[in-house]
Every structure is written in structure tokens, then in C-alpha cells.
Amino acid sequence: MKVLVLNSGSSSIKFQLFRNDDWTVLASGSVTRIGEPEALMRCRWADAEGTQQSLEDCAAIPDHQQGLQRIAEALAQTGALADTAELLAVGHRVVHGGEAFHAPTLVDDDIIEVIRQVIPLAPLHNPANLDGILVARKLFPTIPQVAVFDTAFHQTMPRTAYRYAIPDFLYREHGVRRYGFHGTSHHYVGRRAAQLLGKPFEHCNLITLHLGNGASATAIREGSSVDTSMGMTPLEGLVMGTRSGDIDPAVPFYLSKHLGLDNDTLEGLLNRQSGLLGLCGDNDLREIQRRAEAGDEAAELALGVTAHRLKKYIGAYLAELGRTDALVFTGGIGENSAELRARACAGLETLGIRIDAAANTAASQQERAVSHAESPIQVLVIPTNEELQIAREAVEAVS
Ligand code: ADP
Numbered sequence: 058m059k060v061l062v063l064n065s066g067s068s069s070i071k072f073q074l075f076r077n078d079d080w081t082v083l084a085s086g087s088v089t090r091i092g093e094p095e096a097l098m099r100c101r102w103a104d105a106e107g108t109q110q111s112l113e114d115c116a117a118i119p120d121h122q123q124g125l126q127r128i129a130e131a132l133a134q135t136g137a138l139a140d141t142a143e144l145l146a147v148g149h150r151v152v153h154g155g156e157a158f159h160a161p162t163l164v165d166d167d168i169i170e171v172i173r174q175v176i177p178l179a180p181l182h183n184p185a186n187l188d189g190i191l192v193a194r195k196l197f198p199t200i201p202q203v204a205v206f207d208t209a210f211h212q213t214m215p216r217t218a219y220r221y222a223i224p225d226f227l228y229r230e231h232g233v234r235r236y237g238f239h240g241t242s243h244h245y246v247g248r249r250a251a252q253l254l255g256k257p258f259e260h261c262n263l264i265t266l267h268l269g270n271g272a273s274a275t276a277i278r279e280g281s282s283v284d285t286s287m288g289m290t291p292l293e294g295l296v297m298g299t300r301s302g303d304i305d306p307a308v309p310f311y312l313s314k315h316l317g318l319d320n321d322t323l324e325g326l327l328n329r330q331s332g333l334l335g336l337c338g339d340n341d342l343r344e345i346q347r348r349a350e351a352g353d354e355a356a357e358l359a360l361g362v363t364a365h366r367l368k369k370y371i372g373a374y375l376a377e378l379g380r381t382d383a384l385v386f387t388g389g390i391g392e393n394s395a396e397l398r399a400r401a402c403a404g405l406e407t408l409g410i411r412i413d414a415a416a417n418t419a420a421s422q423q424e425r426a427v428s429h430a431e432s433p434i435q436v437l438v439i440p441t442n443e444e445l446q447i448a449r450e451a452v453e454a455v456s
Pocket of ligand 1: 269270298341
């Protein structure tokens with residue numbers, strides 16, 4: 058049987074089709090620019106001889122329903138999914154599950170209603186995620202649809218980690234608390250780390266760092282998330298591509314009072330004009346590293362602030378966990394930037410973290426240890442695979 062994983066954004070649908078016995082990727086791709094005059098459809102797959110093939114076409118795709126229809130046609134055309142009856146499940150990435158969802162969930166009318174109720178907590182993401190579920194139910198009415206939530210893995214956090222010190226009614230009546238995101242990725246690399254360490258996940262204490270355009274750190278105790286750096290929204294925590302991460306909550310009041318900035322402007326400022334971009338005008342870490350190496354001060358500062366914040370979270374989570382088995386780097390930056398890994402871990406030797414310079418800088422796309430053989434805490438680089446985790450969780454939810 059096969060599993061289709063869908064990640065629906067406001068103007069795009071990304072997909073991967075897996076065979077569920079050995080988790081081979083049969084096809085993957087995306088429809089982007091939905092609603093624009095020329096939407097782009099991309100699909101890659103392996104033909105009968107195992108040779109990689111790809112197709113790309115441009116045509117108007119007015120909405121998500123037609124986007125998914127186009128994906129289904131492409132999968133049929135390539136032979137990757139000749140008949141939709143071969144599907145065991147469709148797994149959907151849903152960004153926010155609020156407090157309602159602790160695990161992947163089989164979608165029915167009631168579940169759709171609950172996902173709808175959570176929209177105010179993630180107004181930019183959940184409507185598109187829900188749209189993807191609704192059109193998939195229409196297009197594949199007999200196939201189980203499973204919602205996999207970015208927040209679900211963090212639902213094990215204790216109250217002391219997820220509550221903010223603000224008036225109680227704001228939590229009770231309005232759901233203001235830490236939820237955390239990137240849960241699928243933290244869960245996936247956590248499990249892989251446990252396999253590399255040769256221990257059951259349930260016995261592992263880990264600090265996982267998902268560093269991409271969005272970035273978050275998670276403390277995992279005995280296989281469960283006990284703290285994470287993103288909060289009620291993905292704005293809190295680490296320095297990100299265009300998001301500020303932690304900031305004095307009084308800064309927006311100050312800007313509102315003294316510069317007359319309104320809410321929407323402030324939201325845009327902290328979400329889309331801050332982080333690496335705000336500090337140095339670039340949000341591509343490769344470019345920032347090139348500039349810093351050439352002596353550019355703003356780029357050097359951006360790297361320095363990012364590494365400083367990372368180190369602060371690593372230290373906090375070492376203190377929270379007590380015993381830690383491994384520090385795990387993932388995401389575009391975590392997997393590829395030896396520079397940021399080295400900066401974040403520099404000086405942590407007395408806390409048990411010792412990087413091996415040669416292993417850290419060796420070019421590799423594989424799962425690997427980059428710590429010194431005698432480092433008490435292992436430092437691992439593990440490429441994330443959120444789609445695979447969603448596919449596995451979708452299958453677990455239907456079995
Ligand atoms: P997203 O959160 O959008 O999925 P990614 O996980 O793809 O983002 O990460 C994007 C970031 O990874 C960018 O800042 C990019 O510069 C950085 N990155 C990708 N490859 C490298 C590399 N070889 N060295 C340093 N940074 C890299």
C-alpha cells in the first residue's frame with residue numbers, strides 16, 4: 058500500500074508519496090502559486106528502471122481543490138499511483154492543534170470542527186492546512202485522512218514549562234500558553250538519535266535543535282518533550298531567518314508609543330523584517346557566512362547573536378534535563394553549517410559538550426556524530442524528514 062503526505066500552504070501544496078512497507082519515496086513535488094495566472098506543478102519520481110524522472114508544467118490552478126486534482130493526475134500519469142485505492146492513508150501536516158490534539162488523529166466531521174476552532178491561534182497556517190484536508194476528503198472520499206500536528210509532540214510539557222506568568226484567565230479563557238512547533242521534526246530526529254545511541258527513545262534525554270528559516274530548540278526527557286523554545290506562536294525563542302525570537306515584551310509598546318506603529322506593522326516587523334534579515338539585511342545563512350568571512354561586521358554580528366541565543370538555550374536545557382545523552386542538530390542550518398554548530402558549542406566543554414573540529418567540518422549529508430570520542434554528551438547531525446514522520450504516524454493512526 059501507499060501513503061500520501063500533503064503539506065498545504067496558503068498558495069501551495071507540497072506532496073510525497075511513500076510505499077509503506079519499506080518507506081521508499083515513490084514520488085514527490087509541489088504545486089505552487091495557486092491562485093496566480095501561472096501556477097507551477099513539479100513532480101519527481103523513479104521510473105520502472107529506477108531512473109529519476111521529473112515533470113514541470115505551468116497552468117492556472119485557481120484553488121486547492123484543482124491543485125490536488127492536478128497532483129492526483131500527475132501521480133496517475135507517472136504510474137506512481139495508478140489507482141487511488143492503493144492509498145492506505147493521506148497524512149496532513151497541521152501546524153496548530155491547540156490543547157486538543159496530543160497525537161495524530163483520524164479526521165472526521167467533529168475533528169474538522171476542532172481544527173477550525175484552533176484557527177485563531179494560527180491564522181496564517183491552519184486555514185490552508187484545513188483546506189488541504191477538506192479537498193482531500195472530497196477527492197479521496199474512501200481513504201482515511203490523518204491530521205499530524207506540529208504542536209502534538211510538545212503536549213507532554215509540564216505546566217511549569219508551558220504557562221506564562223500572566224493573569225490566569227488569559228490561559229483558561231483564551232488559551233494563551235506555550236504550545237511549541239516543529240514537533241514532527243523534533244520527534245523524528247529524537248527517535249533517530251536514540252537509534253544511533255543504541256538506546257530506547259524512552260530512555261534518552263536529548264536537546265534537539267531544528268535550525269532552518271524557522272528555528273526551535275526542544276528538551277526531551279525520556280522520549281517526551283518537556284520544554285521548547287517556540288511559544289504560543291512560532292515567533293518566540295531562537296533567532297530565525299526573519300523572526301526576532303525572544304525580545305523584551307515591552308519593545309512593541311515602546312514602538313507603538315514612540316513611533317506610532319500599529320499592530321499589523323509590529324507583527325510584520327517582528328515576523329518578517331527581524332532575525333538575521335533585520336541584523337544584517339540577509340536571511341540566507343550561506344551568504345551571511347560568506348560576508349562575515351570577508352570581514353563584514355553586520356554579518357558577523359548576525360552570526361554572533363544567533364550563536365549566543367542558541368548557546369543560552371542549550372545551557373538552559375542542560376540545566377532542565379540534568380543528564381543529557383546528546384545534542385542533535387537538524388534543519389537547513391543545523392545540518393549544513395559547521396560554523397554555527399561550532400560557535401554554539403564553543404566553551405561548553407565543562408558542561409560535557411566537546412565538538413571534534415574535523416568531524417564537524419567534514420562534508421556529509423549523512424546522519425553522523427560531530428563530537429569528540431570522549432565528549433560525555435554526543436553531538437549529532439541528523440537530517441530531518443518530517444514527511445516520513447507524518448507518513449509513519451498516519452499509518453499508525455489507521456492501524
Ligand atoms: P525552512 O525552514 O524554510 O525549511 P531550511 O531548513 O531549508 O528552511 O533552512 C534554510 C536555511 O538553511 C537558510 O538560511 C540557508 O542559508 C541554510 N543553509 C542551507 N544550506 C546551507 C549550507 N550549506 N551552509 C549554511 N547554511 C545553509
